[in-house]
Amino acid sequence: MSDTHAQTVAFVRETEIPPAPPPASQAGAVKWVRENLFSGPFNTIMTLLALYFIYKIFMGAFPWFANGVWDAGSIRECRDKVTASGAETGACFAVLVDRWDHLMFGFKYPADAYWRPLVAFLVMLVAIAPVLFSKVFPRKMLILTALYPFLAFWLIWGGSLWVPLTILAAIIVTGMIFKFVESLDVGARTILAAVVGAGAGAGLAYLLFTGAQELWFIAGSIGNATILTLISSTLFMALSVFTYAMFIPMGIFVGYAIYNDAEDGGLVTIVTSLAAIYVMLAYLLGPVSGTLNSIIPIELQAVPSRDMGGYMLCMILGVVCVSLSIPLGIILALGRQSNMPLIKGVCVVFIEFIRGVPLITLLFVANVMLAYFMPPESNFDLILRVIIMITMFSSAYIAEVIRGGLAALPKGQYEAADSLGLNYTQATRLIILPQALKISIPGIVNVAVGLFKDTTLVSVISMFDIVGMIRGPIQQSTDWISIYWEVYLFAALVFFVVCYSISQYSQWLERQLNTSHR
């Protein structure tokens, strides 16, 4: 058969046909539009609906935006200008120009000091760069990052430069003490251990002692009416007797334990450093910085916390709380994984409690309740109280994210670390945490973005962050009464820019850290 076929061929092409372009309906924009927009009746309807929707939005918003007035002193002047130009609608962006400083810094921050938060913000960008893009920037820039908190504190709050410098010096000295004690030989360290052990034991015993005193006091102040108070009173008594009884043995025990640990050296160095920094911060900070400042005064005008406001307040709360809550969250997550029932229980209760209540109630606690728990004469700064509560709030969420990361690690990683003979600290620091943190990056970033957005809630307890500023001083001023689209859209835009870039960064980082071999 094939033979006959071969005979029947009348024409064999010997040259190739030049490649022809595909038909117009199968290439380029036409094909794309057909496939993506009009591939079926349903799809076509959806496309038309979407186009109509976009058209409506655009027609509504564009004239309003295009006829915007950028230069006016009040909302009335704005409206007049819009009608004078013959337009029907027009935005009044003049409020942003007029109140720019207030939106950014709040209405009480001294105007001649605006450069300070601005510089702090710019330096923050430089200081954060080596952390965010560790491959691009040299590692030495991390020194700037470490110094940044002190610089930013001084720039924003003002006062004497010597205060943050003394704190910095105290930290450096503590580090030097740590190194020094580590390098001591066993004999010297034993003597040191005996001294430190006695001190630490006495300190712990003192803590117990005051605790027991407080318990006596509470028990005594409870009335004598009902069974319930009787029970609680008895409980308090029993506890205080217990702590009294533990007073001396505790001191002896801790002293002995540290003494005994001297050959190993671990505990001695830690306790010595802790004791040193406590003494320095508690007793030396004020006199030393005061003296230095009287010799060489380097001062900026001090700004009290209640004068902070605007977007600056959101930034301060966001940056401080995120950076504080990550280490706290790691500790809580490790505590929740721990096999010590007491530690685990405390962490679980803390996390579940914080996650179960809205941030607003925690802010109420900061605003009206926290003062009751502080010593009567102490006067806690409101921003500090808010920072404490927001940090607790976000650390509980971060702890849950990291717990997910820890749980996702295969058991073999823990076993491998054990089989290498690493102890808990080494295994956690070198093997477990790096991997767990890598897994939890998206979650941590989500929490961070959420936290940054939640900083607007402080406006509910009448602090003047950007939303509080809009709701209070701007919308209620006679010039800008009940203006809302322009200011709220501006606030939304500011938050969008920051949050969107953070989430884009985290996606980039995920791709960077993706070490799995596929």
Next chain:
Amino acid sequence: MTTLADPHTESFRLSMLLNDTRYRSLTFQFIALVAIIAFMAFVGGNLVRNLAAAGLNISYEFLGSQAGYDINQRPIEYTSQSTHGRAALVGLLNTLIVAFLACITATIIGVIAGVLRLSNNWIVSKLMSFYVEIFRNVPVLIWILIIFSIMINTAPAPRDFRGDDPAASMWLFDTIAVTNRGVYIPKPVWGEGSLLVLGVFLASIVGIFLFRRYARKQLFDHGRLIPTFWPSVGLFFIPAILAQLVLGSPISLDYPSLQGFNFRGGITILGSLIALWFALAIYTGAFIAENVRAGILAISKGQTEAAGALGLRPNRIMSLVVLPQALRVIIPPLISQYLNITKNSSLAIAVGYMDVTGTLGGITLLQTGRAIETVLLLMLFYLTISLLISFFMNIFNERMKLQER
């Protein structure tokens, strides 16, 4: 010959408390316990001292005293003569109402947006991406305030509805009025025999469940596919409407109407409730959309192809193969979104909607000055809700879980 010696038993030394991993955890826990007790004692002592200095004591008696303030949105009977406890209860119900409404709306919005974002229609999927990114990255408080401002600034005032040629008109055959004071909707009036209609309605819902169960049993046991959707819809509406007609319309509607300066009759939904409800719904809807998208993407393509190879039609592939598996991925984050809505509803205080934060944590706290008691009650309330929601959703989650045999 080697002799096997007993393992050397170390006697207990004090330093083992620190160096031996068997005892070290006990030591640490003991120190932690001491620290916790000392901390609690410190805090408690301060509390007692501060309260004594302020002349206060911890007492919940204020819950029984007269509140003396009005609540604009009240699901149950409440006047300014009622007690603080009742005000708290009203606020609590208001919280539950707005959370419930927002949860349902957010789920609907989220599912639609999540599915549409995976659409092969370029414009639609881009539009949904815009929606998700814009709403996720702006604080919910700002959305609440924007919607609230729109409600009170652009909606017509009640007087615009008056006259022969009114500037505004009511929606849906003159039954719903949208004004800057709130939205007025018809209110059902329960007349004689309405219980019977209600009973018929409940019975038909039970009937739907039984019918679906029967249909499923038929499918599993005999391979017979009985259509369920339209019969369910019919069963849902027809018996109740028939009962209503036969009994001579015992359930009637009280329509809102303009009387004097404002609308009377019907149910008033305040602008603040609407702002809170819609803002929470669209904000959380953006998060739910992402969860839904991730859930659908998590189902491997092989599942769809295998179902297709079995000869299933696309809508059955979706409902029988893809969705049941995707739900397992979607439900856990959905639970936490519901919790978020409930907790975020406390932002009601920013727009003056009287939820439990507004009554108990707002006016009651200000009037009585009982900060500790009110804030503790508030926390207890939210904790209870959170735990309850996650408890029930976990049960549901358990039932949806992959049955491994």
